[in-house]
Amino acid sequence: xxxxxxxxxxxxxxxxxxxxxxxxxxxxxxxxxxxxxxxxxxxxxxxxxxxxxxxxxxxxxxxxxxxxxxxxxxxxxxxxxxxxxxxxxxxxxxxxxxxxxxxxxxxxxxxxxxxxxxxxxxxxxxxxxxxxxxxxxxxxxxxxxxxxxxxxxxxxxxxxxxxxxxxxxxxx
Numbered sequence: 001x002x003x004x005x006x007x008x009x010x011x012x013x014x015x016x017x018x019x020x021x022x023x024x025x026x027x028x029x030x031x032x033x034x035x036x037x038x039x040x041x042x043x044x045x046x047x048x049x050x051x052x053x054x055x056x057x058x059x060x061x062x063x064x065x066x067x068x069x070x071x072x073x074x075x076x077x078x079x080x081x082x083x084x085x086x087x088x089x090x091x092x093x094x095x096x097x098x099x100x101x102x103x104x105x106x107x108x109x110x111x112x113x114x115x116x117x118x119x120x121x122x123x124x125x126x127x128x129x130x131x132x133x134x135x136x137x138x139x140x141x142x143x144x145x146x147x148x149x150x151x152x153x154x155x156x157x158x159x160x161x162x163x164x165x166x167x168x169x170x171x172x
Contacts, residue, residue, distance in 0.1 A: 059109070
């Protein structure tokens with residue numbers, strides 16, 4: 001039986017700030033109680049990831065984002081058959097739509113944590129700003145994982161700028 005919470009991160013450690021998702025999972029693995037959390041990382045989402053949603057209470061997709069207004073942004077997702085549906089790099093909403101299509105039931109509640117990045121060049125390291133954004137996102141995710149409840153997670157969507165907890169943690 002799969003663990004009740006899935007963190008599914010996308011990104012490439014060799015492409016600068018694209019590494020934000022996998023680096024957040026490294027933080028969770030080192031600093032959080034993972035008894036009910038499964039961590040999965042890949043370069044990009046694919047149709048097969050729909051099966052990873054099965055029997056989950058909550059799912060958190062994590063990815064770098066050039067479009068965040070703040071350091072990071074948490075949004076709740078709905079299944080959507082978008083233009084990525086037939087490509088080999090899918091959006092989280094399209095993965096959810098595949099799940100709904102093959103399982104004939106709604107997917108579990110899914111959220112997307114976008115962490116602001118600015119430099120995605122091959123061979124580059126993490127930018128200084130992205131490193132700071134990652135630290136803030138790690139503290140935020142640690143607080144989410146301390147409360148794996150749909151109501152708590154929904155309450156935290158769109159409240160990124162107000163989050164100031166767990167300031168003593170460091171990302172390493």
